[in-house]
Amino acid sequence: MQNAPLIDPFARAITYLRLSVTDRCDFRCTYCMSEAMQFLPRADLLTLEELDRLSSAFIALGVRKLRITGGEPLVRKGIMTLFQSLSRHLASGALEDLTLTTNGSQLARYADDLAACGVRRINVSLDTLDADKFAAITRWGKLGPVLDGIAAAQAAGMRVKINTVALKGVNEDELFTLTDWCAKAGHDLTFIEVMPMGEDMGDALRLGQYWPLTDLRARLAARYGMTELPLRTGGPARYVRLDATGQQIGFITPLTHNFCESCNRVRATCTGQLYMCLGQNDMADLRAPLRASSDDAALTAAIRAAIARKPKGHDFDYTRAPALAGAGAVKGQMPRHMSHTGG
Numbered sequence: 479m480q481n482a483p484l485i486d487p488f489a490r491a492i493t494y495l496r497l498s499v500t501d502r503c504d505f506r507c508t509y510c511m512s513e514a515m516q517f518l519p520r521a522d523l524l525t526l527e528e529l530d531r532l533s534s535a536f537i538a539l540g541v542r543k544l545r546i547t548g549g550e551p552l553v554r555k556g557i558m559t560l561f562q563s564l565s566r567h568l569a570s571g572a573l574e575d576l577t578l579t580t581n582g583s584q585l586a587r588y589a590d591d592l593a594a595c596g597v598r599r600i601n602v603s604l605d606t607l608d609a610d611k612f613a614a615i616t617r618w619g620k621l622g623p624v625l626d627g628i629a630a631a632q633a634a635g636m637r638v639k640i641n642t643v644a645l646k647g648v649n650e651d652e653l654f655t656l657t658d659w660c661a662k663a664g665h666d667l668t669f670i671e672v673m674p675m676g677e678d679m680g681d682a683l684r685l686g687q688y689w690p691l692t693d694l695r696a697r698l699a700a701r702y703g704m705t706e707l708p709l710r711t712g713g714p715a716r717y718v719r720l721d722a723t724g725q726q727i728g729f730i731t732p733l734t735h736n737f738c739e740s741c742n743r744v745r746a747t748c749t750g751q752l753y754m755c756l757g758q759n760d761m762a763d764l765r766a767p768l769r770a771s772s773d774d775a776a777l778t779a780a781i782r783a784a785i786a787r788k789p790k791g792h793d794f795d796y797t798r799a800p801a802l803a804g805a806g807a808v809k810g811q812m813p814r815h816m817s818h819t820g821g
């Protein structure tokens with residue numbers, strides 16, 4: 479049946495697509511890209527029309543949540559036309575949630591347009607509130623415009639979730655400052671454990687910055703009091719409520735295996751490669767069937783064939799390594815950059 483929902487071999491319904499619309503970025507975050515990052519030739523990228531067709535094919539197959547990401551999605555030229563066209567799926571009720579993950583640099587400019595397209599929630603990555611540290615982490619970024627962008631998103635009526643990568647010795651001392659800032663502004667906050675992505679990233683540096691969320695979480699619990707929330711989103715996030723502030727805090731530990739059984743998501747790159755699992759190299763090329771015909775039959779068949787190969791779980795073996803301080807402890811390291819698969 480053409481429109482039967484996407485169910486993988488482990489009986490998981492695939493209802494969430496994360497779509498990278500560009501591998502380019504106006505920042506060079508140290509844990510994400512090298513400063514001399516080589517980007518893909520523009521001709522390899524799906525056009526905005528192709529990105530729409532790809533998303534719409536997934537929506538026709540039961541995807542209810544679509545997250546636009548990158549690279550930095552808001553530096554893709556003409557990106558608002560994609561949001562505008564995708565908003566028809568919100569209007570029809572086929573799509574529940576259209577959202578994006580952004581570094582916030584262009585948000586002041588686009589917040590109103592995004593809200594007008596039906597974007598109700600937005601994830602903004604922010605690792606520090608200190609302007610010098612922000613410049614050091616992002617290499618090319620400035621804190622001020624990002625804070626302005628967050629304020630603009632909020633003023634436009636969007637709910638903001640801050641994503642903070644936990645970096646030992648970098649933002650460790652800002653744990654409570656960031657938490658209090660989010661509580662005051664009414665933003666949700668999620669911490670992400672740093673992942674070994676991309677072969678040229680300097681593992682020694684990243685392993686030195688590895689700050690296990692178990693430790694971060696214990697520090698928050700001691701200061702604020704903490705209640706576990708049953709909320710599950712089908713991804714690697716776990717949620718708690720801080721007793722003192724009432725705010726919801728998420729913890730993303732992508733290197734643990736404990737979420738794979740409820741995994742509801744796949745990731746598509748800006749060149750139309752579909753990754754069925756963040757921690758596995760297997761992927762399906764959707765650009766060829768997309769370009770082979772203006773009819774979606776071949777594309778739909780390729781999506782179904784890919785979902786039939788979705789693996790049970792991923793191969794990361796990093797948090798289990800006994801001596802994280804020692805470089806070389808990373809097994810199952812992924813050669814891809816987060817900016818390629820969109821995180």
Ligand code: SAM
Pocket residue numbers: 503509510547548549550551579580581601602603641643670671672673674675816817820821
């Ligand atoms: N440019 C956008 C942004 O920064 O939000 C979207 C793409 S970015 C690749 C998505 C998320 O991945 C960001 O929250 C970023 O902090 C996170 N990220 C990038 N590299 C990471 C790594 N090595 N480990 C953990 N998170 C990482």
Ligand code: SF4
Pocket residue numbers: 503504505506507510511548549550581603817
């Ligand atoms: Fe760009 Fe986001 Fe990667 Fe930072 S984390 S370099 S903002 S893609």
